[in-house]
Amino acid sequence: MKAVVYQEPFKVSVESVADPKISHPNDAIVRITSSCICGSDLHMYEGRTAAQPGIVFGHENMGIIEEVGPAVKDRKVGDRVVMPFNVACGFCKNCLNGFTAFCTVVNPGFAGGAYGYVAMGPWVGGQAEYMQVPFADFNCLPLPPGTEHEADYALLADIFPTGYHGAELAGVKPGETVAVFGAGPVGLMAAYSSLLRGASEVCVVDHVKERLDKAEEIGAVPINYDEGNPVDQVKERRSGDGVDKGIDAVGYQATSAGSSAVGGEQDEVPNVVLNQLIELVNPTGALGIPGLYVPSDPGGVDENAARGALLINFGRLFEKGLRLGTGQCNVKQYNAHLRDLITAGRAKPDFVVSHEVSLDEAPAAYEKFDRREDGYTKVILHP
Numbered sequence: 314m315k316a317v318v319y320q321e322p323f324k325v326s327v328e329s330v331a332d333p334k335i336s337h338p339n340d341a342i343v344r345i346t347s348s349c350i351c352g353s354d355l356h357m358y359e360g361r362t363a364a365q366p367g368i369v370f371g372h373e374n375m376g377i378i379e380e381v382g383p384a385v386k387d388r389k390v391g392d393r394v395v396m397p398f399n400v401a402c403g404f405c406k407n408c409l410n411g412f413t414a415f416c417t418v419v420n421p422g423f424a425g426g427a428y429g430y431v432a433m434g435p436w437v438g439g440q441a442e443y444m445q446v447p448f449a450d451f452n453c454l455p456l457p458p459g460t461e462h463e464a465d466y467a468l469l470a471d472i473f474p475t476g477y478h479g480a481e482l483a484g485v486k487p488g489e490t491v492a493v494f495g496a497g498p499v500g501l502m503a504a505y506s507s508l509l510r511g512a513s514e515v516c517v518v519d520h521v522k523e524r525l526d527k528a529e530e531i532g533a534v535p536i537n538y539d540e541g542n543p544v545d546q547v548k549e550r551r552s553g554d555g556v557d558k559g560i561d562a563v564g565y566q567a568t569s570a571g572s573s574a575v576g577g578e579q580d581e582v583p584n585v586v587l588n589q590l591i592e593l594v595n596p597t598g599a600l601g602i603p604g605l606y607v608p609s610d611p612g613g614v615d616e617n618a619a620r621g622a623l624l625i626n627f628g629r630l631f632e633k634g635l636r637l638g639t640g641q642c643n644v645k646q647y648n649a650h651l652r653d654l655i656t657a658g659r660a661k662p663d664f665v666v667s668h669e670v671s672l673d674e675a676p677a678a679y680e681k682f683d684r685r686e687d688g689y690t691k692v693i694l695h696p
């Protein structure tokens with residue numbers, strides 16, 4: 314089958330690879346109808362992780378079940394399903410507690426597995442024609458049959474739940490004010506989720522115009538950090554007040570004002586968003602941090618950043634009594650409810666999707682998405 318294969322930094326190609334097989338009675342094989350490119354893929358694409366050439370990318374996958382192993386009970390051939398990016402067993406201690414992003418079974422020696430991702434286990438990615446899904450009853454979320462809401466449902470694999478997770482980690486409540494840093498797909502979903510949860514005002518900080526426009530479209534307030542310190546800008550419009558809750562949807566590849574925003578450049582300031590959120594969130598507030606931070610970064614801007622050690626103002630955080638929550642999203646905590654909001658017409662997250670292309674167009678799409686140019690915000694590949 315055809316698949317998107319990582320070759321070297323800034324290069325993927327569409328190659329012929331082995332077809333996936335049922336290797337355990339709990340497996341299913343899914344024919345992929347939609348697989349999204351994620352900001353998380355770009356960390357690998359830019360050579361900012363330990364990913365080796367040959368890895369098939371793709372952790373945001375949706376499709377039709379083609380084949381099931383003899384132990385799969387509830388999922389059937391022909392079912393339309395979306396898979397959380399987390400691969401999870403459903404029965405380890407962490408899965409039983411709902412923390413499916415920290416499954417201890419699917420990636421031995423580590424807590425957490427994912428498809429097509431470095432260090433996340435042997436699971437081959439779904440930017441391909443077919444994909445093997447282990448523990449298929451647990452890992453396939455059933456969807457209404459047909460083709461309706463394809464893009465909305467595809468976002469249930471990662472970014473809609475992850476944005477919602479950001480709001481959950483920050484504990485966003487009705488009437489509260491929220492600042493979201495990053496208007497990438499995750500930031501836009503965090504802003505959208507905060508509004509769904511009843512936030513009274515959501516400010517979204519970025520410097521990519523098309524992305525800030527999307528934030529404004531959904532009723533958030535766009536703040537361009539190239540036009541001045543975003544903390545001051547938010548406080549100015551709020552007559553000096555900060556916000557109740559903050560969400561970091563940028564992560565360790567944060568850049569400073571005026572930079573080109575392409576990863577790997579020297580204007581990267583990995584701690585800038587964390588420190589700005591500590592300044593901006595009011596005392597007793599909370600920070601949700603779905604943006605990715607890594608314990609080892611081959612392209613880190615200095616020795617400390619290379620081992621994930623960042624200088625953050627912990628004294629100020631303590632003084633203000635702020636709480637913070639971090640980590641990969643436990644997609645299964647949210648995906649069924651968010652699916653039902655989509656089905657009922659109460660949520661329409663596909664406003665974030667900018668491009669839908671074939672698998673063969675993946676190399677060009679990666680290049681453009683990486684440069685955040687031509688309005689590339691979220692790309693869905695249709696194998």
Ligand SMILES: NC(=O)c1ccc[n+]([C@@H]2O[C@H](COP(=O)([O-])OP(=O)(O)OC[C@H]3O[C@@H](n4cnc5c(N)ncnc54)[C@H](O)[C@@H]3O)[C@@H](O)[C@H]2O)c1
Nearest residue numbers: 352353495497498499519564567568603604605640641642
């Ligand atoms: N926790 C999880 O489970 C999970 C899941 C998916 C993605 N992620 C992570 O979330 C982050 C965002 O993902 P994405 O797909 O939206 O990525 P993205 O790279 O498309 O978006 C990041 C955005 O941040 C903006 N940005 C850069 N520096 C900034 C700054 N100083 N202030 C404000 N904005 C700034 C960029 O311009 C860009 O638009 C990534 O780190 C990704 O790895 C985490």
Ligand SMILES: [Zn+2]
Nearest residue numbers: 351353373471
């Ligand atoms: Zn993703």
Ligand SMILES: [Zn+2]
Nearest residue numbers: 402405408416
């Ligand atoms: Zn588990």
